[in-house]
Amino acid sequence: GVLVTGPQAAGVSAASFQLVHAAIRCRKPVLIVDLRGLGGLPAALAGICAEAGAPLHVFGPAGQGCYEPLRGGGPARKAALVMGMIDWEPVADHARRTSGGYLNDLFAVAAAAPGDPRVPVLDDVAALLAPDALRARMRQVPPYHPRRVPLGERVRVSASLLEADPATASFLAGELTGLRASALGRWLRPAGPARPGAGPGPGPGPGPEQISLSAVVRDRAVAFFPLDQSRYGRAARMIANLVALDVTAVFAEARRLGTGGDGLAWFGDGEAIGRAGLAQLIATGSQAGLATVVSTVVST
Numbered sequence: 001g002v003l004v005t006g007p008q009a010a011g012v013s014a015a016s017f018q019l020v021h022a023a024i025r026c027r028k029p030v031l032i033v034d035l036r037g038l039g040g041l042p043a044a045l046a047g048i049c050a051e052a053g054a055p056l057h058v059f060g061p062a063g064q065g066c067y068e069p070l071r072g073g074g075p076a077r078k079a080a081l082v083m084g085m086i087d088w089e090p091v092a093d094h095a096r097r098t099s100g101g102y103l104n105d106l107f108a109v110a111a112a113a114p115g116d117p118r119v120p121v122l123d124d125v126a127a128l129l130a131p132d133a134l135r136a137r138m139r140q141v142p143p144y145h146p147r148r149v150p151l152g153e154r155v156r157v158s159a160s161l162l163e164a165d166p167a168t169a170s171f172l173a174g175e176l177t178g179l180r181a182s183a184l185g186r187w188l189r190p191a192g193p194a195r196p197g198a199g200p201g202p203g204p205g206p207g208p209e210q211i212s213l214s215a216v217v218r219d220r221a222v223a224f225f226p227l228d229q230s231r232y233g234r235a236a237r238m239i240a241n242l243v244a245l246d247v248t249a250v251f252a253e254a255r256r257l258g259t260g261g262d263g264l265a266w267f268g269d270g271e272a273i274g275r276a277g278l279a280q281l282i283a284t285g286s287q288a289g290l291a292t293v294v295s296t297v298v299s300t
Contacts, residue, residue, distance in 0.1 A: 028220065034268045078121075083099065095168040098162060126177050175238075214250050244281050266293040
């Protein structure tokens with residue numbers, strides 16, 4: 001990992017961007033999370049990617065890029081992503097443990113009895129945080145499912161624990177619904193079809209695209225997440241942490257399969273990333289070929 005720090009944001013960002021520029025020119029897979037809303041960065045990235053022949057994927061309204069890392073992977077991975085993007089400081093430790101167990105069981109049930117694929121995963125999760133809704137989904141698990149009985153028992157216990165502590169369920173549901181209601185959170189969804197009239201001609205336009213960090217690594221592309229904290233606040237920090245956890249999981253899987261990469265990830269404001277998640281990202285990257293660049297401004 002590389003820490004770039006100094007008293008002036010402009011100097012810190014310029015020094016960090018030199019590493020990003022070099023990585024793109026070398027056609028490394030690059031992930032950029034801009035939490036400062038750096039002026040000129042989108043245009044600079046577009047120009048460099050065009051010159052290098054690197055595909056550029058931009059999250060949110062600026063690039064019509066949708067992002068939904070909770071769509072793939074096992075229940076434990078999905079639960080870890082949700083738990084890691086939330087600030088749990090206002091919640092007691094036992095409530096946090098209850099939430100983690102409940103989410104793990106929730107994702108296991110959702111895998112055994114999938115919902116509507118057109119519904120964003122976070123919306124489905126928020127709905128299933130109601131114990132009665134989770135029990136109802138459990139009843140949709142096919143009788144021939146090999147783990148239906150033990151899964152049903154896990155759901156019974158988790159639902160009872162959450163019912164005994166309604167404040168925890170309310171907190172977790174509020175975090176997820178609040179994120180989805182935000183301007184950035186609306187892009188945490190599956191990409192829909194092309195929008196009629198969105199293109200230059202009378203036909204449908206290109207519509208939004210789906211951003212997958214696994215695909216970014218495979219295609220040696222660039223993924224850009226413009227998450228200006230001054231504009232988007234809490235939602236920007238939550239998505240930044242979600243991205244950090246996702247890229248950690250992607251490179252950990254690559255290392256497990258013996259296909260370590262040589263990518264670079266730049267987080268434009270390291271203080272917005274949870275310490276545990278950042279430490280895990282740097283540790284995983286050091287073993288899997290991912291260089292993590294973290295920028296932070298310090299007062300003198």
